[in-house]
Amino acid sequence: MAEKTILRALKGEVLPTPPIWMMRQAGRYLPEYKATRAQAGDFLSLCYNPELAAEVTLQPIRRYGFDAAILFADILLLPQALGADLWFVTGEGPRLSTITRQSEFDALKPASDVHETLSPIYETVKILKRELPAETTLIGFAGAPWTVATYMIAGRGTKDQGPAHALKAENRALFEAILERLTEGTIEYLSKQIEAGAEVVKLFDSWAGSLKGEDFDRYALAPAKRIITELKARHPGIPVIAFPREAGEKYVGFAKATGADCVALDNSVAPEWAAANVQVDGCVQGNLASSHMVTGGEALVRETREIVQAFSKGPHIFNLGHGITPDADPENVQLMIDTVRGGA
Numbered sequence: 001m002a003e004k005t006i007l008r009a010l011k012g013e014v015l016p017t018p019p020i021w022m023m024r025q026a027g028r029y030l031p032e033y034k035a036t037r038a039q040a041g042d043f044l045s046l047c048y049n050p051e052l053a054a055e056v057t058l059q060p061i062r063r064y065g066f067d068a069a070i071l072f073a074d075i076l077l078l079p080q081a082l083g084a085d086l087w088f089v090t091g092e093g094p095r096l097s098t099i100t101r102q103s104e105f106d107a108l109k110p111a112s113d114v115h116e117t118l119s120p121i122y123e124t125v126k127i128l129k130r131e132l133p134a135e136t137t138l139i140g141f142a143g144a145p146w147t148v149a150t151y152m153i154a155g156r157g158t159k160d161q162g163p164a165h166a167l168k169a170e171n172r173a174l175f176e177a178i179l180e181r182l183t184e185g186t187i188e189y190l191s192k193q194i195e196a197g198a199e200v201v202k203l204f205d206s207w208a209g210s211l212k213g214e215d216f217d218r219y220a221l222a223p224a225k226r227i228i229t230e231l232k233a234r235h236p237g238i239p240v241i242a243f244p245r246e247a248g249e250k251y252v253g254f255a256k257a258t259g260a261d262c263v264a265l266d267n268s269v270a271p272e273w274a275a276a277n278v279q280v281d282g283c284v285q286g287n288l289a290s291s292h293m294v295t296g297g298e299a300l301v302r303e304t305r306e307i308v309q310a311f312s313k314g315p316h317i318f319n320l321g322h323g324i325t326p327d328a329d330p331e332n333v334q335l336m337i338d339t340v341r342g343g344a
């Protein structure tokens with residue numbers, strides 16, 4: 001069989017039609033997801049149930065035939081595996097026990113111990129490897145250390161990552177120790193996903209944009225480089241997608257500096273600018289505003305075409321600029337896919 005389209009794009013090949021998948025493609029906008037989640041009981045039980053997690057991963061592949069499937073899990077499972085308490089409050093989001101003191105950090109487990117908690121996730125990967133269609137690429141993922149640290153330090157999501165910035169200012173040694181433990185844990189976690197069958201891994205740094213100047217280089221770029229270097233040493237040739245969301249000008253050169261094979265772009269950057277300044281170094285992924293999955297219509301079609309056109313001279317994987325939201329209309333997803341593949 002010919003090589004999978006996503007893997008070809010990641011190697012730098014320019015394809016006549018960009019391969020496509022969607023962040024949060026298994027999620028609450030799909031009735032079949034909601035049914036399986038109800039069967040599991042709650043979100044975390046779904047993440048840790050390999051049969052059901054594999055089922056929700058497969059649902060958007062069956063419905064839409066995306067070119068890639070992304071493992072169903074969450075970036076906050078790693079802090080849980082390191083010993084933090086984690087729970088989800090319906091309608092609000094994640095809650096974790098906070099880490100702001102040395103004594104709380106000292107109670108965490110070493111990175112080598114994370115597999116005990118995370119082994120069901122590797123089981124999900126194994127099931128998917130068996131059940132996915134031959135042409136579909138399986139993407140594993142983890143949160144980048146900075147983004148995961150913002151949740152561990154605050155104990156929840158925050159608008160401006162204030163508590164993490166405060167710890168960085170007040171106790172830099174402790175802040176850096178947390179990032180170091182997360183970096184080591186992420187290498188362990190992604191390495192096992194690859195051994196179980198993930199063909200690509202993606203590093204989600206959703207809050208990279210709140211790191212400025214030297215802080216960005218030290219706490220977004222450097223950990224990504226270390227993780228990617230170590231993964232490629234252990235698993236030669238494994239492609240990595242990096243997503244330093246809202247990095248702006250810092251997207252330029254990020255792939256070269258970290259060794260990433262592809263940079264995922266959020267929708268705050270113009271495709272023409274990104275083609276000239278980021279895609280010149282290799283594959284890019286993105287970057288339709290996820291709000292189009294709610295509003296649909298002519299604007300969706302027009303912007304989808306503009307993005308495909310802007311990135312058509314280099315390697316490109318079509319995606320949204322951020323995850324699809326629960327209020328999205330599944331028919332708008334089909335319209336986006338048809339537009340990319342030339343059927344609309």
Ligand SMILES: Cc1c2[nH]c(c1CCC(=O)O)Cc1[nH]c(c(CCC(=O)O)c1C)Cc1[nH]c(c(CCC(=O)O)c1C)Cc1[nH]c(c(C)c1CCC(=O)O)C2
Nearest residue numbers: 023024025026027043070071072073074075093204206323
């Ligand atoms: C910051 C972050 C988290 N999780 C993630 C990030 C980084 C990407 C981003 O910026 O969106 C990443 C993530 N979360 C999920 C995936 C699975 C793969 C995918 O479909 O993309 C991935 C890659 C499932 C999920 N993770 C979550 C859901 C919704 C939970 C549910 O079904 O109730 C899903 C499908 C829950 C989650 N998980 C997290 C939050 C803040 C929330 C609450 C959001 C909400 O309730 O709307 C942490």
